[in-house]
Amino acid sequence: MSKALERRAKLREALILAAERSIAAKGLSGLKTRDLAREIGCANGAVYNLVEDMDELTLRVGSRTLARLDASLTGAESNGPASPTETLVRIAVTYCDFAAANLELWRALFEHRMTPGKPIPDWAIDEQMALFAHIYRPLAALFPKRTAVELGVTARSLFSAVHGMVTLGLEQKLIAVPIDALRAEIAIMVRAMIDGLALTSPQ
Amino acid sequence: MSKALERRAKLREALILAAERSIAAKGLSGLKTRDLAREIGCANGAVYNLVEDMDELTLRVGSRTLARLDASLTGAESNGPASPTETLVRIAVTYCDFAAANLELWRALFEHRMTPGKPIPDWAIDEQMALFAHIYRPLAALFPKRTAVELGVTARSLFSAVHGMVTLGLEQKLIAVPIDALRAEIAIMVRAMIDGLALTSPQ
Numbered sequence: 589m590s591k592a593l594e595r596r597a598k599l600r601e602a603l604i605l606a607a608e609r610s611i612a613a614k615g616l617s618g619l620k621t622r623d624l625a626r627e628i629g630c631a632n633g634a635v636y637n638l639v640e641d642m643d644e645l646t647l648r649v650g651s652r653t654l655a656r657l658d659a660s661l662t663g664a665e666s667n668g669p670a671s672p673t674e675t676l677v678r679i680a681v682t683y684c685d686f687a688a689a690n691l692e693l694w695r696a697l698f699e700h701r702m703t704p705g706k707p708i709p710d711w712a713i714d715e716q717m718a719l720f721a722h723i724y725r726p727l728a729a730l731f732p733k734r735t736a737v738e739l740g741v742t743a744r745s746l747f748s749a750v751h752g753m754v755t756l757g758l759e760q761k762l763i764a765v766p767i768d769a770l771r772a773e774i775a776i777m778v779r780a781m782i783d784g785l786a787l788t789s790p791q
Numbered sequence: 792m793s794k795a796l797e798r799r800a801k802l803r804e805a806l807i808l809a810a811e812r813s814i815a816a817k818g819l820s821g822l823k824t825r826d827l828a829r830e831i832g833c834a835n836g837a838v839y840n841l842v843e844d845m846d847e848l849t850l851r852v853g854s855r856t857l858a859r860l861d862a863s864l865t866g867a868e869s870n871g872p873a874s875p876t877e878t879l880v881r882i883a884v885t886y887c888d889f890a891a892a893n894l895e896l897w898r899a900l901f902e903h904r905m906t907p908g909k910p911i912p913d914w915a916i917d918e919q920m921a922l923f924a925h926i927y928r929p930l931a932a933l934f935p936k937r938t939a940v941e942l943g944v945t946a947r948s949l950f951s952a953v954h955g956m957v958t959l960g961l962e963q964k965l966i967a968v969p970i971d972a973l974r975a976e977i978a979i980m981v982r983a984m985i986d987g988l989a990l991t992s993p994q
Contacts, residue, residue, distance in 0.1 A: 744978045745956060752955015753948060773948045780987030787986050
């Protein structure tokens with residue numbers, strides 16, 4: 589790698605880390621090119637030599653958040669033997685804990701909207717979809733007669749339901765819940781969903 | 792009522808309706824005092840003789856949205872006899888339909904944050920909590936041995952789970968789902984949750 593390319597790669601990494609710290613501290617809406625440029629010591633306009641636009645920058649930060657979430661979920665799965673149902677409970681509770689511990693970075697994953705007309709790049713979609721494997725695998729063990737498409741739909745529904753409980757539970761609004769109570773409720777509802785689905789599923 | 796008070800009441804109503812149209816068209820982030828003042832024909836500053844601040848204005852619009860949601864849910868409940876479980880399915884699917892048909896006004900209910908340090912007024916909390924009765928009643932019929940507190944927790948969990956499915960399903964992001972598929976998935980998951988909860992609940 590040439591010196592110039594090496595310097596650019598380092599500066600790009602510094603930019604992404606600065607954006608991550610900014611989102612963690614002030615949320616996605618507080619992210620400002622000017623602040624980031626000052627922090628990494630480059631001109632405002634030079635930021636766009638490092639990333640295409642704010643969409644790419646936000647997605648790169650999201651990529652780091654997803655990688656840490658992936659590591660947390662993998663840790664939960666390998667934390668001693670468990671039935672597929674209890675693996676799903678662990679995954680759901682770990683998702684809740686991750687969201688609570690990384691509140692603004694986690695919110696940014698869902699708040700970010702691409703500039704109108706611009707599609708989400710394939711690499712970002714692939715990273716997001718890869719996380720569903722954590723839900724898909726235990727579901728496939730529980731419901732071996734279901735097709736891949738059916739399991740995909742169930743994985744999405746289960747994730748969305750848990751995501752809703754985490755989102756509203758962590759909000760400081762209407763239905764804020766202490767984290768221990770929230771974890772317990774999530775465990776109860778995941779078991780109920782799996783038990784209920786098993787009642788009507790071909791085994 | 793004096794002429795002056797009458798005129799103020801009419802102008803206040805016009806302001807709330809103008810804010811409702813603005814949110815429906817452009818979302819909560821597009822709401823601007825200046826535009827509303829122009830639309831109802833008063834000076835910018837005069838808006839704050841009509842409502843306390845933008846928080847109150849947004850909550851008043853939310854109050855109208857909640858009243859229409861309440862009417863939709865009541866309609867769903869009285870749409871022919873149904874078991875408590877099927878009543879809950881109807882309520883969940885009606886919630887999904889309402890969100891799809893009132894996307895920006897529905898989103899505004901959850902996106903709105905009070906000015907830091909300012910509590911949500913009691914009247915707004917009461918209106919929000921009143922809607923939980925739609926979920927609470929069929930749950931109480933299904934689980935007569937549960938205490939009011941336990942039923943309240945379950946109602947909250949069930950609502951949050953369905954809300955998550957609706958939110959992520961209606962997003963034009965990762966896991967957007969055609970509305971008919973979303974309605975079917977919600978029905979399946981509500982039945983599963985209720986059936987699963989019944990397995991472990993004292994009857």
